Amino acid sequence: MNERRPVGQVKEVTSLANPIIKDIKALALKKFRDQQKAFMAEGLKLIIDALDLGWTIKTLIFAKTGKGNPAVEKVAARTVASGGLVLEVSEKVLSAITRRDNPQMVVGVFEQRWARLADIRPGNGDVWVALDRVRDPGNLGTVLRTVDAVGAKGVILVGDTTDPFAVETVRATMGSIFAVPVARATEADFLGWRAGFKGLVVGTHLKGAVDYRTVDYQGRPVLLLMGNEQQGLPDSLAEACDRLVLIPQAGRADSLNLAVATGVMLFEVRRGALKIGGGA
Ligand SMILES: C[S@@+](CC[C@H](N)C(=O)[O-])C[C@H]1O[C@@H](n2cnc3c(N)ncnc32)[C@H](O)[C@@H]1O
Structure with a gap:
């Protein structure tokens, strides 16, 4: 999941049974957030801010409606460049991940970071x-x-x-x-x-x-x-x-x-x- 991918490589996912989607859905529970040392954040602006602040994105998930959106494409390219995975998913998958009927167009999975x-x-x-x-x-x-x-x-x-x-x-x-x-x-x-x-x-x-x-x-x-x-x-x-x-x-x-x-x-x-x- 962490290997470097060429810019523009996006994986399409429409099935809720996909194991990557299952892992992301599991982040709703603390036990799995702790295991994966990861968490989910929703919304394009927030994800851009996180990248600007140097947070490590593991996976970027965007809805099909985001395809061709220059801001989404730019974030996708940044994700790939930093070794993250980019998924283009159906509305159904995005709703399941966020547990919302009207989910944001973009969701990011980030590495947790704690101050000592x-x-x-x-x-x-x-x-x-x-x-x-x-x-x-x-x-x-x-x-x-x-x-x-x-x-x-x-x-x-x-x-x-x-x-x-x-x-x-x-x-x-x-x-x-x-x-x-x-x-x-x-x-x-x-x-x-x-x-x-x-x-x-x-x-x-x-x-x-x-x-x-x-x-x-x-x-x-x-x-x-x-x-x-x-x-x-x-x-x-x-x-x-x-x-x-x-x-x-x-x-x-x-x-x-x-x-x-x-x-x-x-x-x-x-x-x-x-x-x-x-x-x-
Ligand atoms: C909902 S209050 C806790 C009420 C609790 N029943 C108690 O006896 O302290 C939660 C926290 O908010 C702060 N807090 C709330 N109201 C406050 C007030 N009027 N003055 C000072 N601290 C307050 C305190 O730190 C308090 O512990």
């Missing part, structure tokens, strides 16, 4: 987000998109979390999966890494004693620690924070959604750096 916790050494002004046992793929995808939007540096997944390479997560990132480094760590490894982290560790907590708007986030690396959707931060992680902050609320809701709380925090932490279009 040991390589994360934030400098002044850098912001990282650590998510404790995040469960919901939509939340994780939205956090990755928001981290990207504010220019934060990356995300550390702590403990047993949902998979950033799940189809729902990748969809929710709207392409930011390719722009934001993601590391993963057990809680113990994370705490070991945190011990060597010289910046400010800010945990968000419903029992936080400090209003999040009163903290000075400038001039040092910041690690923002967000709690699990159901249980919030456990004591073991809360105790590792320099500050536990609260986002004050007015109504009857007992908490904010995790991704919304992360967004509110990130825009506050990055306020000094986000002056563009800020008005008078």
Whole structure:
């Protein structure tokens, strides 16, 4: 599957029984994503962005309607040039792969890429987000998109979390999966890494004693620690924070959604750096 192919060589597939298609369909399950160390991303723009950012494409799949489209042909040529496989498939096959009635015209299978916790050494002004046992793929995808939007540096997944390479997560990132480094760590490894982290560790907590708007986030690396959707931060992680902050609320809701709380925090932490279009 990885041998070099001449530009323009495209394999036509119309059968769902084709073993390559079966492997791609299996990427819907984490077990097979882990086995293949791969994941699927949908949409031409997203695939072009991924290639521009240096991600390795294993397989490009496009619908017959994409044949002759110059942008599709260009991506196909880039895929072949980098040793990937290009498949032209029927609507039926594309719908089965994406589990959608109206699938995107183009789907890419990419190699997974993880940042190593040991390589994360934030400098002044850098912001990282650590998510404790995040469960919901939509939340994780939205956090990755928001981290990207504010220019934060990356995300550390702590403990047993949902998979950033799940189809729902990748969809929710709207392409930011390719722009934001993601590391993963057990809680113990994370705490070991945190011990060597010289910046400010800010945990968000419903029992936080400090209003999040009163903290000075400038001039040092910041690690923002967000709690699990159901249980919030456990004591073991809360105790590792320099500050536990609260986002004050007015109504009857007992908490904010995790991704919304992360967004509110990130825009506050990055306020000094986000002056563009800020008005008078
Ligand atoms: C849905 S909340 C968790 C609610 C959980 N029942 C609890 O007791 O913490 C998910 C995470 O979002 C953050 N969060 C949500 N609302 C917050 C608020 N008003 N202030 C600070 N953090 C908040 C915290 O990190 C929290 O752990």
